[in-house]
Amino acid sequence: MENKTSTTFSKQKKYLPLWIGLALAIGVLIGSKLNFSDKTEKIFATSSKKDKLNRLIDYIDYEYVDKVNTDSIVDVTVYGILSNLDPHSVYIPKKEYQHSADDMRGAFIGIGVSFYIYKDSIAVIRAIKGGPAEKAGIKGGDRIIYADGKKLFGELIQRDSISNYLKGEINSKVALDVYRPSENKVLEFKVRRKQVPLVSVDASYMIEDGLGYIKINRFSETTFREFESAHDKLKDHGVNRLVLDLRDNPGGYISTAERIVDEFLENEKLVLITKNKSGEINKTYATRRGDFEHGRLYVLINENSASASEIVAGALQDNDKGTIIGRRSFGKGLVQREMSLGDGSAVRLTIARYYTPTGRSIQRPYGKGNDTYYNDYEKRYRNGELIHADSIKVADSLKYTTPKGKVVYGGGGIIPDVFVAKDTSVENETLQFVSRSGFMSYFIFEYLEKNRTQFNDMDFEDFRRNFKIDKSLSEEFIEYAKFNEAQIDLTNYAEELRRTLKANIAQQLFGPNEYEIILNENDPMLLKVLELEANKPIAEN
Structure with missing residues (x-):
């Protein structure tokens, strides 16, 4: 009996590693199916939809006759799924994620220069004010030729690879060899990489005594701090009326927009309503911390003001605060949340709708597809609403009333209180494009x-005050534009062209604030603000 038991035990011992391995394999298989956020009854449930996609990708990986990059197939699949939802649920591939994250974070780690690849070298346009490069002494016009001994000039130079050498870990140092043409010599700099702001407040300055101006280009993590700093400086100059310019602002974080609205509204005023799939409603109210609750306010919007910009404009309009000036805004009333997909990519998925304080949705219809949705500008152009306020189509069924009795409408964008037509001539639109596009x-x-x-x-x-753009420079640019196939005649826009050229010189010499100051000197919406100001007593709120 003892021998038989010993023999059996020996056989069991022999196969023990096999049994342990099998048990582990089963455990891993079960574990891969678990979702610990699911209820117990769902843990072992299968999903035929998920299995179908997984099987198809496996078949292509192992059986398809040609080699295929299945990562690209997954990307195409994700794009395809999201394109069937709504226009604002979007996929962010891994290679684009860092740039997108930096943009929304409002900062990146680097040396702080804007540059061109000019001919075969890196030419510094301007060292960002307060950034590491400026503090080290790098100037506009400098050429960065080596970074830590790595050659950064020549025919094969690529912008992406340059950024990899100039960006890096915070507080790490980079040794730069810089050629300065004005002195015809090479200078050596050691620059410590720091967090460099991606500015979202483009400009803040006094238009006239008591009247300030702040332009916001997006709503990032840092926008409220930038806005607060800009506003504080304007207060030091005695501002009691303010222009908030949200033109061409595509939006960003809702929480940032809410904080800015809070600066203008009294305590307990309703700012925003959101409603999710399950019908859960959340309301946001203003707090006591508002810093401009009694000043006169003007908000500038246009057809490219979207999302968080519309939250600001809608909340102020529905609370009878300030005057909304411009043209009907874009019309985006959907809320997105960014969700990681686990491989460095992410999806921004629509999770709720938002409503202005009166209860109106300003989301435009999107049932006819993304192309139709994003070509709405052409429709607005054709129906004349960019030129005539009475061409804006509204529905009585979407009419709402503010506490003071002002009628406002839902159904697609914020309709301004005071309309300012767009100059839709080809020459003027082209001039605006070449100025802001970098051309x-x-x-x-x-x-x-x-x-x-x-x-x-x-x-x-x-x-x-003193620098003038001469006629020869304007003519030189017109020839330059023709050479680059722009094929435009800006002869009838000579004054606007000179102003735009001067603004672009100011931007490269002094920065974005100075660019906006010059460009705004004859701006139709700001002229409308000054017209309204002339007809109102200073004490009126």
């Missing part, structure tokens, strides 16, 4: 390459 800035950089020294001892006020 003109390359021309200006080449101009400054030849003339930079004449601005060495000139501050912005001196530049603004």
